[in-house]
Amino acid sequence: MDEPAEKRGDDLLGRGMPGWEKAIWALIAVYVVIVLLVFWYLGWSQLGFP
Amino acid sequence: MKKIAAILATLAVFLIVLVVFIIPQQGGLISSTSQQASTLARADYNETLPIQEVDLGTSGRSIFIAVVMLSHVLFANLHLGGAWVAAGTETAFLRSRKQRYKRLARSITLFNVILFSAGATFAIAGVLFFISLYPAFAAEAFHIYWWPLFAEAILFAFEIFFLYTYWFSWDRISSSWHQALGYGYAVSVFFQTLMINTLASGMLTPGAAEIAWGASGILTMPATALQGWWFNATTWVLQFHRVAASISFFGFLLAMLGMFHYLDRKDPASKTYWDLVGSYGLSWGLLGLVFQPLIGIVFMYTIFRNQPSAFASIMLGSRAWEMILVVGLLSVLFITVLVYLYDRKGKILKVPGNEKLHQLFRIFIVIAAICGIVLVQPFTMAFGINPLGYMSYKLVALFVLIVIGVIAFGIDLIMLREPGKVEWGALSDTSRYAGILAGVLGIFIIIVMGYVRESARSPWIIYGIVPVPGGQSHPTPIPAYQMFVVWAVIIAMVMTIFWFTSKVTAEHPEKAEEV
Numbered sequence: 099m100d101e102p103a104e105k106r107g108d109d110l111l112g113r114g115m116p117g118w119e120k121a122i123w124a125l126i127a128v129y130v131v132i133v134l135l136v137f138w139y140l141g142w143s144q145l146g147f148p
Numbered sequence: 149m150k151k152i153a154a155i156l157a158t159l160a161v162f163l164i165v166l167v168v169f170i171i172p173q174q175g176g177l178i179s180s181t182s183q184q185a186s187t188l189a190r191a192d193y194n195e196t197l198p199i200q201e202v203d204l205g206t207s208g209r210s211i212f213i214a215v216v217m218l219s220h221v222l223f224a225n226l227h228l229g230g231a232w233v234a235a236g237t238e239t240a241f242l243r244s245r246k247q248r249y250k251r252l253a254r255s256i257t258l259f260n261v262i263l264f265s266a267g268a269t270f271a272i273a274g275v276l277f278f279i280s281l282y283p284a285f286a287a288e289a290f291h292i293y294w295w296p297l298f299a300e301a302i303l304f305a306f307e308i309f310f311l312y313t314y315w316f317s318w319d320r321i322s323s324s325w326h327q328a329l330g331y332g333y334a335v336s337v338f339f340q341t342l343m344i345n346t347l348a349s350g351m352l353t354p355g356a357a358e359i360a361w362g363a364s365g366i367l368t369m370p371a372t373a374l375q376g377w378w379f380n381a382t383t384w385v386l387q388f389h390r391v392a393a394s395i396s397f398f399g400f401l402l403a404m405l406g407m408f409h410y411l412d413r414k415d416p417a418s419k420t421y422w423d424l425v426g427s428y429g430l431s432w433g434l435l436g437l438v439f440q441p442l443i444g445i446v447f448m449y450t451i452f453r454n455q456p457s458a459f460a461s462i463m464l465g466s467r468a469w470e471m472i473l474v475v476g477l478l479s480v481l482f483i484t485v486l487v488y489l490y491d492r493k494g495k496i497l498k499v500p501g502n503e504k505l506h507q508l509f510r511i512f513i514v515i516a517a518i519c520g521i522v523l524v525q526p527f528t529m530a531f532g533i534n535p536l537g538y539m540s541y542k543l544v545a546l547f548v549l550i551v552i553g554v555i556a557f558g559i560d561l562i563m564l565r566e567p568g569k570v571e572w573g574a575l576s577d578t579s580r581y582a583g584i585l586a587g588v589l590g591i592f593i594i595i596v597m598g599y600v601r602e603s604a605r606s607p608w609i610i611y612g613i614v615p616v617p618g619g620q621s622h623p624t625p626i627p628a629y630q631m632f633v634v635w636a637v638i639i640a641m642v643m644t645i646f647w648f649t650s651k652v653t654a655e656h657p658e659k660a661e662e663v
Contacts, residue, residue: 119558126555126557134547137445137543144449145448147538147539
């Protein structure tokens, strides 16, 4: 059984996070940057939306 | 339940405002046939056979096609998205050895085995209807796309082989070979869909300005011309948009069916299991969902470059209300998932040290609601420009929704990674109905997006080349009010089929599982 959640606290997003999950968060960050760049380039520069 | 009631009330108000105010204001009640009358008059293409009426009014033929093709898409997406979910879920079992993943992978696969025939039946009905109701188009299209359609037929055989052997060889061959069959099933569906997408995309962005036949032979046009038709401007972007949408659709469908089973089953073991399935399905739903706006803007840009009048129609003109409906439903879906997570994760996020995360979800819901309000603002109206409807604002709102969506996805993964910290099997009413609503919205969005693509090319079957036969006496697209009836019928039909099939295919745990 896992350690009681009350003792873990922020471990959910901190020290207790396995490596593969850190990799997923890194991919999420990269994806967000890609979306920003694509939205910026296509949305504002190319499509010229008002 | 107050939150669910608020979401439903918001959705109802949005739909009423859309139907009563926005659609008439944007000219959505005027057919594209009427709007493009002068262009149609110059079209150098004539239907020579008499028009087959179906006794459903002037849009009867289009309604027939819409019912069978939109229904078909929902069944086809069970494979395009569900194959990856099934094989991926088995991978999760093989890595974690948690029986619930094996049970779920088997349930999904049997669900797809049984419903394969339904999807195929609607597809064949669609082909027959196209041949009978639009014979000249069918003759031209099937001729141009002979080789992709031939390849599709072979890939269908591969799909059937992989799907059935995947199911019937379970526990009878090694896990590595079984996984090869599972992913072979997913890959064969991917390429089978790509082949039919060569035709579907070519109807909106054809590879030439006219159909110019060559001589008889293996290729009836020069190879470069055929390549232009098959791999036209939107083939690949449509393909990837459909894959993302299918995975999202299947995930939300899984969540909805999980919630139905949760309500249906009385034993604690089943309640725990289906609670977990609901959360698992939402993870897949979110994964597919966050990719769609990114691929969607690339799709829009491609249409803008290659079919600017269609782009103007669906983004700024009389069909813009359809995009407002899509982003409105998308926003409500995001909010619904956040409400699920807020209530579902109440226990995990309320523990000391995590209160800020819980507070963060509350803020996310408010921000998502604001984004939704921005996204559903119409731009062009009969009275002029709505200053709140600028696309610049909408792009920011979409970006914020994506950021919130990926964070919610990550949090859901944490919950599934540490299931011991969650009190499974004790779902709140709010989370239960949020899961169900997410499934309904997932289905609704798919069939609205299908309609957007079809109406974008109205009044043409092949844009700018083959008009819908019948001219002004047979206007297209299907009028908005009729389309809402078609959508309602399809949603009710598929939900009934999905639920009763799931009742047969679902495997339930015999005893409570250690989570």
